[in-house]
Amino acid sequence: MVDETHVNGSCHCGKIEIEAKVKLSEVRACHCTDCQKMSGAPLRAIAVAPADKIKITGVPKEYIKIGDSGNQRIQAFCSECGAQLFATDIFRNLYNLRTGFLEQKNELVPKTHVFTKSSLSWIRDMRLLSRS
Numbered sequence: 849m850v851d852e853t854h855v856n857g858s859c860h861c862g863k864i865e866i867e868a869k870v871k872l873s874e875v876r877a878c879h880c881t882d883c884q885k886m887s888g889a890p891l892r893a894i895a896v897a898p899a900d901k902i903k904i905t906g907v908p909k910e911y912i913k914i915g916d917s918g919n920q921r922i923q924a925f926c927s928e929c930g931a932q933l934f935a936t937d938i939f940r941n942l943y944n945l946r947t948g949f950l951e952q953k954n955e956l957v958p959k960t961h962v963f964t965k966s967s968l969s970w971i972r973d974m975r976l977l978s979r980s
């Protein structure tokens with residue numbers, strides 16, 4: 849099976865477009881409290897792309913988040929519509945793309961779930977929910 853796949857997407861207003869090559873084996877969902885707060889959602893799913901495999905058209909707004917460890921992370925989003933696009937380290941080596949704005953989001957199935965200690969209880973039971 850081919851692990852690397854091409855992805856592309858744009859923010860809600862269309863001001864920023866991103867395409868990249870990501871590894872399906874590295875897609876994950878993060879349930880940490882920072883992801884919850886910054887996304888406004890219970891969890892964030894991400895796909896990882898190295899700097900030489902991402903192309904960004906337009907200039908995202910950036911916010912530098914300082915973690916408990918003092919670690920700095922760039923959080924990028926559209927300054928117009930607020931759509932969250934990616935996080936990266938201050939050296940911009942590795943990009944964690946938010947899968948929600950990517951057209952291939954349905955194929956980007958998380959292989960691991962991290963920080964599940966802070967996952968919401970209803971998420972753990974989600975398979976039991978009725979579909980609508």
Ligand SMILES: [Zn+2]
Nearest residue numbers: 859861926929
């Ligand atoms: Zn936008």
Ligand SMILES: [Zn+2]
Nearest residue numbers: 878879880883
């Ligand atoms: Zn997180």
